Amino acid sequence: MATQDGSEEVIMETEAKSKEAEPLGECAEKGEAEALSDAGNATTQDSSISNGDNIDEKQEMVDLKIIWNKIKYDLKIPVDSTGAKLKESIHSLTGLPPAMQKVMYKGLLPEDKTLREIKITNGAKIMVVGSTINDVLAVNTPKEVIQQEVKAEENKKEPLCRQKQHRKVLDKGKPDDVMPSVKGTKERLPTVPLSGMYNKSGGKVRLTFKLEQDQLWIGTKERTEKVPMGSIKNVVSEPIEGHEDYSMMAFQLGPTEASQYWVYWVPAQFVDAIKDTVLGKWQYF
Numbered sequence: 001m002a003t004q005d006g007s008e009e010v011i012m013e014t015e016a017k018s019k020e021a022e023p024l025g026e027c028a029e030k031g032e033a034e035a036l037s038d039a040g041n042a043t044t045q046d047s048s049i050s051n052g053d054n055i056d057e058k059q060e061m062v063d064l065k066i067i068w069n070k071i072k073y074d075l076k077i078p079v080d081s082t083g084a085k086l087k088e089s090i091h092s093l094t095g096l097p098p099a100m101q102k103v104m105y106k107g108l109l110p111e112d113k114t115l116r117e118i119k120i121t122n123g124a125k126i127m128v129v130g131s132t133i134n135d136v137l138a139v140n141t142p143k144e145v146i147q148q149e150v151k152a153e154e155n156k157k158e159p160l161c162r163q164k165q166h167r168k169v170l171d172k173g174k175p176d177d178v179m180p181s182v183k184g185t186k187e188r189l190p191t192v193p194l195s196g197m198y199n200k201s202g203g204k205v206r207l208t209f210k211l212e213q214d215q216l217w218i219g220t221k222e223r224t225e226k227v228p229m230g231s232i233k234n235v236v237s238e239p240i241e242g243h244e245d246y247s248m249m250a251f252q253l254g255p256t257e258a259s260q261y262w263v264y265w266v267p268a269q270f271v272d273a274i275k276d277t278v279l280g281k282w283q284y285f
Contacts, residue, residue: 068094068128083111102129104212127212160238169202169264181267183245189273198264235275247271
C-alpha cells in the first residue's frame, strides 16, 4: 500500500526482489558444489586408469613362453627389448640371476640385439638353462669331494690303459670310422655328435651334447641314454699309450667305480672341451 510519498511501496519492492534473489543464490551454490564433485570424480577416474604402465602399452609387445627347469612361464615384453633386458625379466619370473642364465632361441641368444632383430615372434619358446646360486653350492661341494677322492685313487694305480679291464677293449685297435684327431691342440666341441668310439663292452658309442637341455646323450646301437649334466660328478681321462692323439675317458654317473661310463678313442683335441662342458664351464659356438 503506497503512502503519500511512496516510501512503503519502495520497501515492498525491495523485499520482493530480495526473495526472488534467494533461489538464485541457492542454485549457484548447488551448482558450484556439483561442479566440485564432478571434478573430484574425474580426478579419481584418472588416477585409477593411469598407473605408470602406459609407456609399455604404447610399445609393440610380444608374448613368449619361457621354459626353465621343466616349468613354463608366460612373459609379455616389448619387442624392442634387448637380450640383456629379457634376462632381467626372466630373473623376475624364475629368480635365476642373469649371469647364471643361458638363454636359447635358435642358438645362444645375443644380449646386445633386440628381440625384433633376432626375429622373435608371438608364441616363441625360449629355453633357459642354468642353476641358482643355492643349487650350484649344493652340487659343487660333493663334486669337489668326489674329484679329490678319484684323483687320489688314480695316483695309487698303474696307468689306466694297462689295466686288464681296459686292455680287452684297446687291444681291438683303433676303430676304422673314429673321428680324426689332432695331437697337442684344444678345440671346441663340434656341432655334430662325437662318433666312432667304443664303450666298455666294445660296442660303438657316440656322444651328443645337448646344451639347450643341459644333457649328455650317450648313444649306442641299442638305445640312447639322456644323462643330465648336473648328475655327472666327475670326468677322468688318460691318453692311450702308443696313440697319444686319442684318450680313454670315464663319466662318473654315481659314487663308485662301477658307476663310471667308459668311452675309448676320444680325439685328444676335444678332451678339455668335454670336461669343461660337463662340469659346468660352458663352451659356446
